[in-house]
Amino acid sequence: MVAAPARGPGPHSIRIRFRRCAVSHSVLTSGALPGGLIVLPGVYQPQADTHFLAEALAQEDIGAGTDALEIGTGAGALALQAAGRGARVTAVDVSWPAVATARLNARRRRLPVRVLHGDFAERTAGRRFDLIVANPPYVPASAARPPSRGPERAWDAGPDGRWIIDRICARARTLLRPGGALLMVHSAMCGPEETVDRLTGAGLAAGITARTSVPWGPVLRSRRAWLEGQGLAAEAEEWEELVIIRAQSL
Template sequence: MLRLPGTYRAQGDTFLLIRALRRSGGAQGCRVLDVGTGGGALALSAVRAGARSVTAVDLSRLSLITTRLNSLLHRARVELRHGDLFDPVRGRRFDLVLANPPYVPSRSDVLPRRGPGRAWDAGRDGRAVIERICDDVAAVLVDGGRLLMVHSALADEDRTVQRLRDRGFRAAVVDRAPEPFGPVMRRRAALLRSRGLLRPDQDHEELVVVEARR
């Protein structure tokens, strides 16, 4: 996979979500939306899994350029849309939505407007974007459609599952895996320990995949 400077590098969370996609029956014949596509790793995985169509959305034009280059390199047909979460596809319906949103707790609830921090900063509780997805995803899913979303357990998977259930979904955690701290988490570890989110000796987080069916 190509990665232009300043774009999100596919790592453990991306690979965990790809694993969950395969375990859940894949994307064969599905109209797939990859929201917050980054470099396009999830979108390309959906194409390889036999999706009928794949649409990738991102707020970063640089990320969309990266996804375009990767789709050309791998000869994968991916439709690109620029904008914020579901806004670019309002009025359309999908069978499957894939999401790897920002989820790292940050110093402030004010989210960055530009720069690489947009890919991980998610407010003081790490849920600023997760909750928007929970609240709005029903509008782009067909009846019986699915959401697969990955985030850190630090952002409280129980709240994610309950929020989706409150909105009429059948939701559960379907996969999880430990992940060693990367550069962002190492820089932020002292802050998270001061909030009681990390143990003093903790050097990894747990990633979870939540599946929700409409």
């Protein structure tokens, strides 16, 4: 996922001390994704939404010469998937630990992924891509704006869950080359029809291409009362619907 931009330490401030931090190894079940990823503390662990998006990405025509962008790379799983198929990949994240993690995983696999720190719109200004992949923060939260730090940056996205989704919709056409495609995953709580409408209104051919349901995780369970009060979840609801939205530049 991508989080809201915020100030952070410079690149030379990152120190990876394996003796002092609990580094986890992600064991992924999706056949499309590379396994054995290192995930540093505070970085979004690849989960069901990552696997779901990976399966959609596996259906895209990717090869040598494909310029791909991952918005909110996290541990770099999807960027590595695209690079492993020959794409030239740029990956962006606002989290320095995520940037360090993605770079580390790319180097371990000797894949040429360019991982940049910062806001995706700023770091990609003037560039265009054949493929964009995004797993943005989409969990509705009571705060008007997403947090500026902490692991919650990877999932909290404002009261309607659309803080980053709407920014991606607004930039997609500018970032895509003619014939290029955007793949984005998010929760049905966030209004997938609105996402499709925004992308269509921007001049892209957009639609929902896949749906799946996953059990509620600890984040949703912890804010059940608030979600029910906002009309975003039914009483005693236990499953979250995820959608894949694909938009193509005409």
